[in-house]
Amino acid sequence: MLHRDQIELIHREIDGANTPDESAAFRSLIQENPEARALEAELRQVTAHFARWEEREPPPHLKRTILDALPPPARTSHPIARWTVSRLRLVTARMEAMMTRKALLIGSTAMAAVIVVAALVTGFPPMGGEAGTIGAGDSIGGVRQAARYRGRTMTQADVTLANPEIQALFQNDRILNLVKGDAFREMMQNDAYRQVMASEAYRQVMASDAYRQIMSSEAYRQLMASDASRRIMATEAYRQIMSTEAYRQLMASEAYRQVTASEAYRQLMDGEAFRQLQSNEAFRQLQASDAFRQLQANDAFRRLQNNEAFRQLQSNAAFRQLQDNEAFRQLQDNEAFRQLQANEAFRQLQDNEAFRQLQDNEAFRQLQASEAFRALSRSQQLSEAFMNEAMRAQQ
């Protein structure tokens, strides 16, 4: 019969909350006690089920409904009035979604009347976009132009096909089809995407050789398409880790690379492999480094290591291939790449379904790997011109 302390020790190990000494005590316990082993296995089974929970996208109208309900802080309208308006908008948005189903269109004049009334009260849906607004006139409507594309009148030189780089891109049928596609359109209307595109770090990364090599590699494509990598990137722990200095130092260290590339590391959970690892010189160097100790003491890192999706990722063949790839290492050493990874907009983007679709798209990868696109990435004017042409192509 297990004691309460022993049960708690197992639970804390499952949560990655034990100190190194407690973890050692835990390992001894499960080696010696079959009941403890069984409990650990069952609890891991429970947590593994949770790891399969899928994160769902909120309804597309939710953000707009929330923002429409919010006044700027200076506005003094009554909270109840704002609340009423917000509820009306929510109802309207839901009805709009329902009305797109053909079956509901027939005989739904009463519902249509409610929508018209709600629209009069709330001003929903928006009456088209501003001139020059991305998405103006299309079915989405009202998507505001990103800061990067606002406030500057495009010159003729920017928007015509006279630019040879842009001309080259648009002569490629696959790229033309890509920019006409829904995923690309959605990306252009995505705030996070536009923030990332406007950042200096993004431009530097896009222009680097290492990035191009990675983006055009099969391993990267497989990795980005894997469920484990998507789930892990969406976790709070991953986000926290990516923003720590210790993580950056560790990723850049030679010892870390040697260790993570070793077979023994990959089988860390296996007792024999762990013993091999402890006799490995590179692993000892790693353990002695300040960055490693900081990271080990970091709660988010422990949670990440304990995460089922993270474990899946580490055992993913494409992930290993990438880690062994020289270009990937160069990219991780690249300061701009690190800045980009720590950038909140970039993280949001990675979590975005349309962005994932784009990344899985062969034409998009071809586009990113092309010489012309690199030239575009170096020049804000040219990239704006490309976006303008892409929007024209969509119309």
Next chain:
Amino acid sequence: MEETPTAADEQDRALVRGYLEGQPDAAGGLVARYQKRLFNLALRMLDNAQDAEDVTQTVFLNAFLKLRTFDPKYRFFSWIYRITVNESLNVLKRRKPTVTLEDEPAIPAPEAAPEDATEAQDRLSQALLCLKPDDRALVVLRHFLFFSYEEMANVLEIHVKTVKSRLFSARERLRMALREGEA
């Protein structure tokens, strides 16, 4: 209790400041950062997408209305998650009472599990819905949002020891439910 600032916290503070100073994009930035996580937290708590949507909207509205009273020395994310958990608990209280795992197992879920989910997954999801709402919140925060004990304690405003004891008990009940299903 003051918490260690992280880059994410700094970004939150900047957006909160921006909103209070009238910057037009600040509210959108906060909603973009949190809407998905809050929606999913509410969804796991309530097992109903419509209710989760309502809760997310209510949470943001309440949060923005009270933003002037938010003390920036605390973490914004703890604050907004706390509002979400509390609002979800309020919705659960307003629903008609259900039997919990502590009383009697095998209560059908309010919404059917996806068709392609495994039987064990269904059983665990149903068992989760039968936990007491407060305990369900702990399991969701730990296993869906990967919060630490300290973060859960901050969000739920309870002691870390209480977090551990309630989380461990809840997980034990889920383990037993899973085992009973397999027997």
